[in-house]
Amino acid sequence: MLTKVHTTEIHDELHRMLLTAQFGPAQKLKPEDLRKRYNCSANTIREILLRLTAAGLVTFEEQRGFRTREATPERRHDVTKFRILLEQEGAIASMQNGGLEWEAQLAAAHHKLSHIETRVATSGAVEDNMQLWSDAERDFHKTLISACDSALLRETYNRVYDQFRQQMVTQERDFGTNYFRAIISEHQAILDAALARDEPTCREAIYDHLKRNL
Amino acid sequence: MLTKVHTTEIHDELHRMLLTAQFGPAQKLKPEDLRKRYNCSANTIREILLRLTAAGLVTFEEQRGFRTREATPERRHDVTKFRILLEQEGAIASMQNGGLEWEAQLAAAHHKLSHIETRVATSGAVEDNMQLWSDAERDFHKTLISACDSALLRETYNRVYDQFRQQMVTQERDFGTNYFRAIISEHQAILDAALARDEPTCREAIYDHLKRNL
DNA sequence: ATTCAACAAAATTTCGAAATTATAAAAAAT
DNA sequence: ATTTTTTATAATTTCGAAATTTTGTTGAAT
Known part of the structure:
Protein backbone atom coordinates (compact mmCIF):
# COMPACT_ATOMS: atom_id res chain seq x y z
CA MET A 1 0.00 0.00 0.00
CA ARG A 69 20.88 29.53 -6.94
CA GLU A 70 24.11 31.33 -6.36
CA ALA A 71 23.97 34.56 -4.40
CA THR A 72 26.32 37.10 -5.92
CA PRO A 73 26.30 40.90 -6.15
CA GLU A 74 26.03 40.53 -9.94
CA ARG A 75 22.93 38.41 -9.74
CA ARG A 76 21.35 40.62 -7.11
CA HIS A 77 21.99 43.58 -9.38
CA ASP A 78 20.49 41.80 -12.36
CA VAL A 79 17.40 40.62 -10.53
CA THR A 80 16.85 44.05 -9.01
CA LYS A 81 17.20 45.86 -12.32
CA PHE A 82 14.76 43.52 -14.01
CA ARG A 83 12.32 43.77 -11.13
CA ILE A 84 12.40 47.56 -11.36
CA LEU A 85 11.59 47.40 -15.07
CA LEU A 86 8.68 45.01 -14.63
CA GLU A 87 7.27 46.78 -11.60
CA GLN A 88 7.44 50.18 -13.26
CA GLU A 89 5.75 48.97 -16.42
CA GLY A 90 3.19 46.95 -14.49
CA ALA A 91 2.37 49.77 -12.10
CA ILE A 92 1.87 52.28 -14.88
CA ALA A 93 -0.40 49.91 -16.77
CA SER A 94 -2.32 49.36 -13.53
CA MET A 95 -2.69 53.10 -13.04
CA GLN A 96 -4.15 53.35 -16.52
CA ASN A 97 -6.46 50.35 -16.31
CA GLY A 98 -7.25 50.09 -12.62
CA GLY A 99 -10.49 51.47 -11.21
CA LEU A 100 -11.92 51.99 -7.78
CA GLU A 101 -11.66 48.34 -6.89
CA TRP A 102 -7.92 48.33 -7.59
CA GLU A 103 -7.42 51.51 -5.59
CA ALA A 104 -9.25 50.01 -2.64
CA GLN A 105 -7.23 46.80 -2.76
CA LEU A 106 -3.98 48.74 -2.98
CA ALA A 107 -4.95 50.97 -0.07
CA ALA A 108 -5.87 47.91 1.97
CA ALA A 109 -2.62 46.12 1.18
CA HIS A 110 -0.65 49.22 2.08
CA HIS A 111 -2.53 49.69 5.31
CA LYS A 112 -1.66 46.20 6.43
CA LEU A 113 1.95 46.55 5.36
CA SER A 114 2.55 49.90 7.00
CA HIS A 115 0.96 48.68 10.20
CA ILE A 116 3.39 45.77 10.42
CA GLU A 117 6.36 47.90 9.41
CA THR A 118 5.59 50.52 12.02
CA ARG A 119 5.31 47.85 14.69
CA VAL A 120 8.63 46.30 13.68
CA ALA A 121 10.35 49.68 13.42
CA THR A 122 9.27 50.70 16.91
CA SER A 123 9.36 47.37 18.77
CA GLY A 124 12.42 46.01 17.03
CA ALA A 125 10.91 42.53 17.01
CA VAL A 126 12.12 41.73 13.52
CA GLU A 127 12.29 37.95 13.76
CA ASP A 128 8.82 37.55 15.22
CA ASN A 129 7.18 39.47 12.40
CA MET A 130 9.36 38.39 9.51
CA GLN A 131 6.93 35.96 7.88
CA LEU A 132 4.03 38.33 8.43
CA TRP A 133 5.94 41.25 6.91
CA SER A 134 7.18 39.08 4.10
CA ASP A 135 3.67 38.12 3.05
CA ALA A 136 2.38 41.68 3.35
CA GLU A 137 5.24 43.11 1.34
CA ARG A 138 4.70 40.66 -1.46
CA ASP A 139 0.98 41.35 -1.42
CA PHE A 140 1.44 45.10 -1.69
CA HIS A 141 3.75 44.94 -4.67
CA LYS A 142 1.67 42.27 -6.31
CA THR A 143 -1.46 44.37 -5.89
CA LEU A 144 0.34 47.40 -7.31
CA ILE A 145 0.67 45.68 -10.68
CA SER A 146 -2.47 43.55 -10.40
CA ALA A 147 -4.60 45.78 -12.66
CA CYS A 148 -2.01 45.63 -15.42
CA ASP A 149 -3.60 43.96 -18.43
CA SER A 150 -0.74 41.60 -19.17
CA ALA A 151 -1.03 38.20 -17.52
CA LEU A 152 2.41 37.37 -18.84
CA LEU A 153 3.97 40.39 -17.15
CA ARG A 154 2.27 39.57 -13.88
CA GLU A 155 3.43 35.94 -14.02
CA THR A 156 6.96 36.99 -14.84
CA TYR A 157 6.94 39.58 -12.08
CA ASN A 158 5.91 36.99 -9.50
CA ARG A 159 8.81 34.80 -10.51
CA VAL A 160 11.26 37.66 -10.41
CA TYR A 161 9.95 38.88 -7.06
CA ASP A 162 10.68 35.48 -5.55
CA GLN A 163 14.15 35.44 -7.03
CA PHE A 164 14.74 38.92 -5.66
CA ARG A 165 13.64 37.82 -2.22
CA GLN A 166 15.94 34.82 -2.42
CA GLN A 167 18.90 37.09 -3.15
CA MET A 168 17.94 39.45 -0.34
CA VAL A 169 17.74 36.86 2.38
CA THR A 170 20.75 34.90 1.20
CA GLN A 171 23.09 37.86 1.18
CA GLU A 172 22.44 38.81 4.74
CA ARG A 173 21.71 42.48 4.61
CA ASP A 174 20.80 44.94 7.30
CA PHE A 175 17.33 43.84 8.31
CA GLY A 176 17.33 45.91 11.47
CA THR A 177 14.88 48.57 12.55
CA ASN A 178 16.73 51.13 10.44
CA TYR A 179 15.74 49.28 7.33
CA PHE A 180 12.08 49.20 8.29
CA ARG A 181 12.08 52.87 9.26
CA ALA A 182 13.43 53.66 5.80
CA ILE A 183 11.01 51.62 3.73
CA ILE A 184 7.86 52.90 5.43
CA SER A 185 8.10 56.19 3.60
CA GLU A 186 9.19 54.47 0.40
CA HIS A 187 6.06 52.34 0.31
CA GLN A 188 4.01 55.42 1.13
CA ALA A 189 5.54 57.29 -1.80
CA ILE A 190 4.69 54.45 -4.17
CA LEU A 191 1.10 54.35 -2.92
CA ASP A 192 0.62 58.09 -3.19
CA ALA A 193 1.99 58.33 -6.71
CA ALA A 194 -0.04 55.32 -7.84
CA LEU A 195 -3.32 56.66 -6.52
CA ALA A 196 -2.54 60.12 -7.91
CA ARG A 197 -1.89 58.52 -11.30
CA ASP A 198 1.43 60.37 -11.42
CA GLU A 199 3.44 58.13 -13.71
CA PRO A 200 6.91 59.73 -13.56
CA THR A 201 6.74 60.04 -9.78
CA CYS A 202 5.63 56.44 -9.43
CA ARG A 203 8.49 55.26 -11.65
CA GLU A 204 10.89 57.20 -9.47
CA ALA A 205 9.37 55.94 -6.23
CA ILE A 206 9.77 52.34 -7.35
CA TYR A 207 13.35 53.00 -8.36
CA ASP A 208 14.12 54.74 -5.08
CA HIS A 209 12.64 51.85 -3.14
CA LEU A 210 14.81 49.26 -4.82
CA LYS A 211 18.03 51.08 -5.74
CA ARG A 212 19.81 50.05 -2.57
CA ASN A 213 19.99 46.54 -4.02
CA LEU A 214 21.60 47.55 -7.29
CA MET B 1 18.30 -4.25 -19.41
CA ARG B 69 -1.38 26.47 -24.67
CA GLU B 70 -4.52 28.04 -25.95
CA ALA B 71 -4.24 30.24 -29.02
CA THR B 72 -6.43 33.29 -28.66
CA PRO B 73 -6.21 36.87 -29.94
CA GLU B 74 -5.92 38.01 -26.31
CA ARG B 75 -2.94 35.85 -25.62
CA ARG B 76 -1.27 36.74 -28.89
CA HIS B 77 -1.73 40.39 -27.99
CA ASP B 78 -0.30 39.84 -24.53
CA VAL B 79 2.72 37.89 -25.70
CA THR B 80 3.42 40.40 -28.45
CA LYS B 81 3.21 43.39 -26.12
CA PHE B 82 5.54 41.80 -23.63
CA ARG B 83 7.95 40.75 -26.35
CA ILE B 84 8.08 44.32 -27.64
CA LEU B 85 8.91 45.61 -24.17
CA LEU B 86 11.70 43.08 -23.59
CA GLU B 87 13.16 43.44 -27.05
CA GLN B 88 13.19 47.23 -26.88
CA GLU B 89 14.86 47.28 -23.47
CA GLY B 90 17.29 44.52 -24.43
CA ALA B 91 18.21 46.13 -27.73
CA ILE B 92 18.89 49.51 -26.16
CA ALA B 93 21.05 47.96 -23.46
CA SER B 94 22.90 46.08 -26.19
CA MET B 95 23.47 49.28 -28.12
CA GLN B 96 24.97 50.82 -25.01
CA ASN B 97 27.12 47.87 -24.00
CA GLY B 98 27.85 46.13 -27.27
CA GLY B 99 31.14 46.68 -29.09
CA LEU B 100 32.55 45.74 -32.43
CA GLU B 101 32.10 42.04 -31.80
CA TRP B 102 28.38 42.50 -31.20
CA GLU B 103 28.00 44.66 -34.29
CA ALA B 104 29.73 42.02 -36.39
CA GLN B 105 27.54 39.23 -35.06
CA LEU B 106 24.41 41.25 -35.64
CA ALA B 107 25.46 42.12 -39.17
CA ALA B 108 26.20 38.44 -39.83
CA ALA B 109 22.86 37.29 -38.44
CA HIS B 110 21.03 39.88 -40.50
CA HIS B 111 22.91 38.96 -43.64
CA LYS B 112 21.85 35.33 -43.30
CA LEU B 113 18.28 36.27 -42.50
CA SER B 114 17.83 38.74 -45.32
CA HIS B 115 19.33 36.28 -47.78
CA ILE B 116 16.75 33.65 -46.85
CA GLU B 117 13.90 36.15 -46.78
CA THR B 118 14.77 37.48 -50.21
CA ARG B 119 14.89 33.96 -51.60
CA VAL B 120 11.51 33.11 -50.11
CA ALA B 121 9.95 36.40 -51.22
CA THR B 122 11.06 35.91 -54.81
CA SER B 123 10.80 32.13 -55.21
CA GLY B 124 7.68 31.71 -53.09
CA ALA B 125 9.02 28.44 -51.69
CA VAL B 126 7.80 29.15 -48.18
CA GLU B 127 7.45 25.60 -46.90
CA ASP B 128 10.86 24.46 -48.07
CA ASN B 129 12.62 27.27 -46.22
CA MET B 130 10.43 27.53 -43.14
CA GLN B 131 12.76 25.82 -40.67
CA LEU B 132 15.75 27.65 -42.08
CA TRP B 133 14.02 31.01 -41.85
CA SER B 134 12.69 30.19 -38.41
CA ASP B 135 16.19 29.55 -37.04
CA ALA B 136 17.63 32.63 -38.73
CA GLU B 137 14.86 34.88 -37.46
CA ARG B 138 15.32 33.70 -33.91
CA ASP B 139 19.07 34.12 -34.18
CA PHE B 140 18.79 37.71 -35.44
CA HIS B 141 16.52 38.85 -32.65
CA LYS B 142 18.49 36.94 -30.05
CA THR B 143 21.70 38.54 -31.26
CA LEU B 144 20.08 41.96 -31.17
CA ILE B 145 19.70 41.75 -27.39
CA SER B 146 22.73 39.51 -26.78
CA ALA B 147 24.98 42.33 -25.56
CA CYS B 148 22.44 43.43 -22.99
CA ASP B 149 23.96 43.01 -19.56
CA SER B 150 20.98 41.28 -17.96
CA ALA B 151 21.08 37.49 -18.15
CA LEU B 152 17.60 37.44 -16.65
CA LEU B 153 16.19 39.62 -19.39
CA ARG B 154 17.82 37.47 -22.07
CA GLU B 155 16.46 34.27 -20.51
CA THR B 156 13.01 35.73 -20.21
CA TYR B 157 13.14 37.02 -23.77
CA ASN B 158 14.00 33.58 -25.10
CA ARG B 159 11.00 32.11 -23.34
CA VAL B 160 8.69 34.83 -24.59
CA TYR B 161 10.04 34.57 -28.13
CA ASP B 162 9.10 30.88 -28.20
CA GLN B 163 5.65 31.60 -26.85
CA PHE B 164 5.23 34.29 -29.47
CA ARG B 165 6.23 31.86 -32.18
CA GLN B 166 3.79 29.30 -30.85
CA GLN B 167 0.95 31.81 -31.10
CA MET B 168 1.99 32.84 -34.60
CA VAL B 169 2.04 29.37 -36.10
CA THR B 170 -1.06 28.18 -34.27
CA GLN B 171 -3.25 31.02 -35.45
CA GLU B 172 -2.54 30.43 -39.09
CA ARG B 173 -1.67 33.82 -40.43
CA ASP B 174 -0.66 34.97 -43.84
CA PHE B 175 2.75 33.41 -44.28
CA GLY B 176 2.82 34.04 -48.00
CA THR B 177 5.39 35.92 -50.02
CA ASN B 178 3.69 39.20 -49.12
CA TYR B 179 4.63 38.68 -45.51
CA PHE B 180 8.26 38.05 -46.34
CA ARG B 181 8.44 41.02 -48.67
CA ALA B 182 7.20 43.20 -45.82
CA ILE B 183 9.53 42.03 -43.08
CA ILE B 184 12.71 42.36 -45.12
CA SER B 185 12.65 46.12 -44.74
CA GLU B 186 11.52 45.86 -41.13
CA HIS B 187 14.54 43.79 -40.18
CA GLN B 188 16.73 46.17 -42.13
CA ALA B 189 15.33 49.13 -40.20
CA ILE B 190 16.08 47.41 -36.88
CA LEU B 191 19.62 46.63 -37.95
CA ASP B 192 20.30 50.16 -39.19
CA ALA B 193 18.99 51.83 -36.06
CA ALA B 194 20.88 49.42 -33.81
CA LEU B 195 24.21 49.96 -35.54
CA ALA B 196 23.62 53.71 -35.61
CA ARG B 197 22.93 53.62 -31.88
CA ASP B 198 19.71 55.53 -32.54
CA GLU B 199 17.60 54.49 -29.58
CA PRO B 200 14.21 56.08 -30.37
CA THR B 201 14.36 54.87 -33.96
CA CYS B 202 15.28 51.36 -32.86
CA ARG B 203 12.40 51.31 -30.39
CA GLU B 204 10.08 52.35 -33.17
CA ALA B 205 11.48 49.85 -35.64
CA ILE B 206 10.92 47.00 -33.18
CA TYR B 207 7.38 48.19 -32.56
CA ASP B 208 6.67 48.52 -36.26
CA HIS B 209 7.98 45.03 -36.88
CA LEU B 210 5.68 43.42 -34.34
CA LYS B 211 2.59 45.64 -34.24
CA ARG B 212 0.71 43.53 -36.78
CA ASN B 213 0.36 40.89 -34.06
CA LEU B 214 -1.15 43.19 -31.47
C1' DA C 1 -36.75 14.00 -20.13
C1' DT C 2 -33.48 15.19 -16.45
C1' DT C 3 -30.83 14.38 -12.53
C1' DC C 4 -28.30 11.49 -9.69
C1' DA C 5 -25.78 7.44 -8.10
C1' DA C 6 -23.00 3.37 -9.00
C1' DC C 7 -19.93 1.31 -11.58
C1' DA C 8 -16.22 0.67 -15.20
C1' DA C 9 -12.54 2.47 -17.85
C1' DA C 10 -8.89 5.60 -18.58
C1' DA C 11 -5.48 8.80 -17.04
C1' DT C 12 -2.44 10.62 -13.54
C1' DT C 13 0.62 10.24 -9.75
C1' DT C 14 3.71 7.77 -6.85
C1' DC C 15 6.52 4.12 -5.70
C1' DG C 16 10.68 0.85 -5.31
C1' DA C 17 14.19 -0.82 -7.81
C1' DA C 18 17.34 -1.32 -11.80
C1' DA C 19 20.55 0.90 -14.90
C1' DT C 20 23.44 4.59 -15.92
C1' DT C 21 26.55 8.17 -15.01
C1' DA C 22 29.33 11.09 -12.08
C1' DT C 23 32.42 11.64 -8.08
C1' DA C 24 35.85 10.27 -4.84
C1' DA C 25 39.64 7.32 -3.38
C1' DA C 26 43.36 4.36 -4.19
C1' DA C 27 46.93 2.55 -7.05
C1' DA C 28 50.11 2.83 -10.75
C1' DA C 29 53.00 5.35 -13.89
C1' DT C 30 55.62 9.30 -15.28
C1' DA D 1 55.77 14.94 -6.27
C1' DT D 2 52.49 15.08 -10.01
C1' DT D 3 49.71 13.07 -13.27
C1' DT D 4 47.12 9.32 -15.05
C1' DT D 5 44.41 4.82 -14.46
C1' DT D 6 41.77 1.97 -12.00
C1' DT D 7 38.43 0.88 -8.73
C1' DA D 8 34.80 1.70 -5.47
C1' DT D 9 31.13 4.58 -3.94
C1' DA D 10 27.51 7.68 -4.42
C1' DA D 11 24.11 10.21 -7.16
C1' DT D 12 21.12 10.59 -11.07
C1' DT D 13 18.02 8.88 -14.47
C1' DT D 14 14.78 5.62 -16.21
C1' DC D 15 11.79 1.93 -15.87
C1' DG D 16 7.48 -1.04 -15.00
C1' DA D 17 3.93 -1.46 -12.07
C1' DA D 18 0.84 -0.24 -8.19
C1' DA D 19 -2.18 3.18 -6.16
C1' DT D 20 -5.02 7.08 -6.77
C1' DT D 21 -7.92 10.18 -9.03
C1' DT D 22 -10.62 11.69 -12.81
C1' DT D 23 -13.69 10.82 -16.61
C1' DG D 24 -17.24 8.39 -19.03
C1' DT D 25 -21.20 5.14 -19.04
C1' DT D 26 -25.08 2.74 -17.54
C1' DG D 27 -29.19 2.32 -14.95
C1' DA D 28 -32.34 3.87 -11.34
C1' DA D 29 -35.09 7.67 -9.27
C1' DT D 30 -37.45 12.01 -9.57
Missing part, protein backbone atom coordinates in the same frame (compact mmCIF):
# COMPACT_ATOMS: atom_id res chain seq x y z
CA LEU A 2 1.18 3.46 -0.89
CA THR A 3 1.34 6.01 1.85
CA LYS A 4 -0.44 9.12 0.63
CA VAL A 5 2.01 11.89 -0.08
CA HIS A 6 1.34 15.55 -0.53
CA THR A 7 3.55 16.77 -3.32
CA THR A 8 2.11 20.26 -3.17
CA GLU A 9 2.80 20.58 0.54
CA ILE A 10 6.39 19.46 0.19
CA HIS A 11 6.76 21.85 -2.72
CA ASP A 12 5.40 24.77 -0.71
CA GLU A 13 7.59 23.87 2.24
CA LEU A 14 10.74 23.81 0.11
CA HIS A 15 9.65 27.01 -1.62
CA ARG A 16 9.29 28.69 1.75
CA MET A 17 12.68 27.41 2.88
CA LEU A 18 14.35 28.75 -0.24
CA LEU A 19 12.90 32.20 0.43
CA THR A 20 14.08 32.22 4.05
CA ALA A 21 17.64 31.11 3.39
CA GLN A 22 17.32 27.71 5.02
CA PHE A 23 19.82 26.53 2.43
CA GLY A 24 23.11 28.15 1.61
CA PRO A 25 23.81 29.73 -1.78
CA ALA A 26 24.56 27.28 -4.59
CA GLN A 27 24.07 24.46 -2.11
CA LYS A 28 23.49 21.01 -3.47
CA LEU A 29 19.97 19.72 -2.94
CA LYS A 30 20.32 15.98 -2.58
CA PRO A 31 17.21 14.08 -3.54
CA GLU A 32 18.17 11.23 -1.22
CA ASP A 33 18.32 13.51 1.84
CA LEU A 34 15.06 15.22 0.99
CA ARG A 35 13.44 11.90 0.20
CA LYS A 36 14.19 10.63 3.70
CA ARG A 37 13.21 13.88 5.35
CA TYR A 38 9.80 13.96 3.69
CA ASN A 39 9.33 10.22 3.48
CA CYS A 40 8.53 10.01 -0.20
CA SER A 41 10.15 8.66 -3.34
CA ALA A 42 13.12 10.15 -5.16
CA ASN A 43 10.87 10.73 -8.11
CA THR A 44 8.53 12.97 -6.19
CA ILE A 45 11.45 15.06 -4.97
CA ARG A 46 12.74 15.25 -8.49
CA GLU A 47 9.44 16.57 -9.77
CA ILE A 48 9.31 19.21 -7.05
CA LEU A 49 12.86 20.32 -7.76
CA LEU A 50 12.04 20.58 -11.45
CA ARG A 51 9.15 22.88 -10.60
CA LEU A 52 11.36 25.02 -8.39
CA THR A 53 13.82 25.18 -11.26
CA ALA A 54 11.02 26.53 -13.44
CA ALA A 55 10.43 29.18 -10.78
CA GLY A 56 14.07 30.23 -11.07
CA LEU A 57 14.94 29.44 -7.47
CA VAL A 58 16.94 26.32 -8.22
CA THR A 59 19.35 25.42 -10.98
CA PHE A 60 19.56 22.09 -12.70
CA GLU A 61 22.37 20.52 -14.65
CA GLU A 62 21.91 17.29 -16.49
CA GLN A 63 23.47 14.36 -14.67
CA ARG A 64 24.67 16.54 -11.82
CA GLY A 65 21.55 17.36 -10.00
CA PHE A 66 20.05 20.41 -8.38
CA ARG A 67 21.46 23.38 -6.49
CA THR A 68 20.03 26.48 -4.90
CA LEU B 2 17.16 -0.70 -19.95
CA THR B 3 17.06 0.56 -23.47
CA LYS B 4 18.95 3.81 -23.54
CA VAL B 5 16.59 6.71 -23.95
CA HIS B 6 17.40 10.21 -24.99
CA THR B 7 15.31 12.52 -22.90
CA THR B 8 16.90 15.60 -24.37
CA GLU B 9 16.19 14.48 -27.92
CA ILE B 10 12.55 13.74 -27.19
CA HIS B 11 12.31 17.09 -25.45
CA ASP B 12 13.78 18.93 -28.41
CA GLU B 13 11.52 17.04 -30.79
CA LEU B 14 8.40 17.97 -28.85
CA HIS B 15 9.65 21.53 -28.50
CA ARG B 16 10.05 21.73 -32.25
CA MET B 17 6.60 20.27 -32.81
CA LEU B 18 5.03 22.82 -30.48
CA LEU B 19 6.65 25.64 -32.44
CA THR B 20 5.44 24.29 -35.77
CA ALA B 21 1.83 23.71 -34.77
CA GLN B 22 1.95 19.93 -34.94
CA PHE B 23 -0.58 19.98 -32.12
CA GLY B 24 -3.79 21.95 -32.02
CA PRO B 25 -4.36 24.77 -29.53
CA ALA B 26 -5.20 23.64 -25.99
CA GLN B 27 -4.87 20.05 -27.16
CA LYS B 28 -4.43 17.37 -24.55
CA LEU B 29 -0.99 15.83 -24.50
CA LYS B 30 -1.53 12.25 -23.41
CA PRO B 31 1.52 10.74 -21.76
CA GLU B 32 0.42 7.27 -22.78
CA ASP B 33 0.34 8.16 -26.49
CA LEU B 34 3.67 9.93 -26.34
CA ARG B 35 5.16 7.11 -24.32
CA LYS B 36 4.31 4.62 -27.04
CA ARG B 37 5.40 6.91 -29.81
CA TYR B 38 8.84 7.48 -28.29
CA ASN B 39 9.16 4.10 -26.65
CA CYS B 40 10.00 5.31 -23.18
CA SER B 41 8.36 5.36 -19.77
CA ALA B 42 5.47 7.57 -18.69
CA ASN B 43 7.78 9.18 -16.18
CA THR B 44 10.20 10.37 -18.82
CA ILE B 45 7.36 11.94 -20.78
CA ARG B 46 6.10 13.57 -17.62
CA GLU B 47 9.47 15.11 -16.92
CA ILE B 48 9.69 16.46 -20.46
CA LEU B 49 6.20 17.93 -20.27
CA LEU B 50 7.06 19.58 -16.97
CA ARG B 51 10.05 21.22 -18.62
CA LEU B 52 7.92 22.42 -21.50
CA THR B 53 5.49 23.80 -18.94
CA ALA B 54 8.38 25.76 -17.44
CA ALA B 55 9.08 27.14 -20.90
CA GLY B 56 5.50 28.38 -21.08
CA LEU B 57 4.56 26.29 -24.11
CA VAL B 58 2.41 23.81 -22.21
CA THR B 59 -0.02 24.18 -19.34
CA PHE B 60 -0.37 21.79 -16.47
CA GLU B 61 -3.24 21.22 -14.08
CA GLU B 62 -2.88 18.94 -11.12
CA GLN B 63 -4.55 15.59 -11.68
CA ARG B 64 -5.71 16.54 -15.14
CA GLY B 65 -2.57 16.47 -17.12
CA PHE B 66 -0.96 18.59 -19.79
CA ARG B 67 -2.27 20.65 -22.69
CA THR B 68 -0.71 22.82 -25.34
